[in-house]
Amino acid sequence: xxxxxxxxxxxxxxxxxxxxxxxxxxxxxxxxxxxxxxxxxxxxxxxxxxxxxxxxxxxxxxxxxxxxxxxxxxxxxxxxxxxxxxxxxxxxxxxxxxxxxxxxxxxxxxxxxxxxxxxxxxxxxxxxxxxxxxxxxxxxxxxxxxxxxxxxxxxxxxxxxxxxxxxxxxxxxxxxxxxxxxxxxxxxxxxxxxxxxxxxxxxxxxxxxxxxxxxxxxxxxxxxxxxxxxxxxxxxxxxxxxxxxxxxxxxxxxxxxxxxxxx
Numbered sequence: 001x002x003x004x005x006x007x008x009x010x011x012x013x014x015x016x017x018x019x020x021x022x023x024x025x026x027x028x029x030x031x032x033x034x035x036x037x038x039x040x041x042x043x044x045x046x047x048x049x050x051x052x053x054x055x056x057x058x059x060x061x062x063x064x065x066x067x068x069x070x071x072x073x074x075x076x077x078x079x080x081x082x083x084x085x086x087x088x089x090x091x092x093x094x095x096x097x098x099x100x101x102x103x104x105x106x107x108x109x110x111x112x113x114x115x116x117x118x119x120x121x122x123x124x125x126x127x128x129x130x131x132x133x134x135x136x137x138x139x140x141x142x143x144x145x146x147x148x149x150x151x152x153x154x155x156x157x158x159x160x161x162x163x164x165x166x167x168x169x170x171x172x173x174x175x176x177x178x179x180x181x182x183x184x185x186x187x188x189x190x191x192x193x194x195x196x197x198x199x200x201x202x203x204x205x206x207x208x209x210x211x212x213x214x215x216x217x218x219x220x221x222x223x224x225x226x227x228x229x230x231x232x233x234x235x236x237x238x239x240x241x242x243x244x245x246x247x248x249x250x251x252x253x254x255x256x257x258x259x260x261x262x263x
Contacts, residue, residue, distance in 0.1 A: 001032055002102070003109050008033040008084035009101070010075030012068055012160075013092035017043045020092045024052065027098050033058065035078050036092070037071040040064055045092070068160070069182025073174050080169060088163045096161045100202045104163040113198035114168040115190055117154070117183075118161035122201040130204045137219050141184070141226075148226040149187035150233060151197050157184055161202070168195045180218060181225035188229045192236050 001007065009031050013020055024034060034054070038046045038061040049059050060074055072089060079087045086105050090096040100118065107113045120126045121142070127135055138158050145157035160183055171193055176185035190197060 002030040002086075002105060005085040005105070005109055006032050006083070007101075007105060008035060008079045008082065008087045010035045010037060010072065010079065010087060010089040011092045012037050012039065012071040012075070012089065013041065013045050013049070014039040014065075014068075014071075015041045015043045015045060016092040016094075017041070017045045017048050019094040020045055020048055021052065023090070023092050023094050023098070024049070024054070024057065028101055031088075031101070032056065033079070033082060033084060035060065035075045037075050038062065039066060039068070039071045067179035067182075069176055069180075069185070070178040072182060072186075073176070073178075076169055076174055080166075083166065085166050086163055087166075087169060089160060091160060095205050097202070097205050100161065100200070101163075103200050103202070104161070107198050107200070108163060108165050112196070114195040115164045115197045116162065116200050117156075117197070118159040118202045119154075119156040119199035120159060120202060120204040121156040122199070126201060126203045128204065140219060141222055144223055144226045145184045145187060148184060148230040148233065150191040150237075151187055153199070154187065154197060155199055157187065159183075162186075168193075171195075177225060181222045184222065184226055185229055188233045192233060 007030060009027055011023060011034065013036055024036070027034065034057045036049050036057060036059045038049065038059065040062045046059070046061055049057065058078060060078065062070070062074065075089065076087065086108055088101050088104060090098070104116045107116055120130060121138065138156060142155050142157045146152050146154060168190060172189040176182050176189060187197065
C-alpha cells in the first residue's frame with residue numbers, strides 16, 4: 001500500500017522465462033498485488049512464475065495467445081474485481097525500471113492525473129540507448145496518436161509503462177485493440193470521458209531482451225488503427241453517441257474470457 005492506496009501491478013509475459021523472476025522480485029515493497037498475464041508462452045515462463053509461490057502473485061494463463069492488448073484487458077479485469085486503487089502495467093522482459101513506479105503513481109494520488117505514462121522522448125539523455133528506428137517510428141506515431149486520441153501534449157505514445165486509477169479503469173470500455181495499437185486506443189477511450197493524462201519523463205532501459213516489433217510493418221498497421229480510433233472518438237464526442245458511463249462490458253467480458261488462474 002502506498003499512502004493509503006492499494007497498488008496493483010500487471011506484468012505482461014510472453015516468452016520471458018529468463019527475465020520474469022527478476023522483474024517480479026524487483027518490484028517495490030509497497031505493491032500489494034501482482035498480476036502476471038502469461039499470454040500462452042512457448043517457453044517455461046508459466047513454470048518459472050508458478051515455482052516462486054509468492055502470495056502477492058496472481059498468475060493468469062491465456063488458453064490462446066491474445067496479444068499485449070488482450071493481456072492488458074485480462075489484467076485490468078482482475079484488478080477491477082479486486083478493487084485495486086491504482087493499477088500499473090509493465091512488461092515481463094525487464095525493459096521497465098520498477099523504481100519509476102513511484103513516479104507514475106504520485107500524480108494520480110495527488111489527483112493531478114487519472115492516467116500516467118512514461119516518456120523517454122522528453123530529452124536527449126533519456127533517449128540514449130533507444131535504436132534510431134524506434135525513435136523515428138515513435139515520433140511518427142506520437143503525432144498520429146495526438147490527432148487520434150485528442151491528447152495534444154502526450155509524447156512517446158508507444159511507451160507501455162502506464163498507471164491508471166480505479167475511477168478511470170471502471171469507466172472506460174475495455175474493448176480496445178488486442179494487439180499493437182492498444183496503448184493508443186486506451187488514450188482515445190480516456191479522452192472521451194475527459195480524464196487527465198500526464199507524461200512522466202524517464203530514461204530508456206535496454207538490456208539483453210530482443211523486441212519482437214518489426215517497425216516496417218508496425219508503423220503502417222498502427223497508423224490505420226489510429227485512423228479508426230480518430231473516427232470513433234469524433235463520433236462519440238461530437239455526435240454524442242456516448243458509451244455507457246460505467247464499464248458495461250466488464251461482466252460480459254469476464255464471463256467470456258478463457259484463461260486459467262493460479263494464486
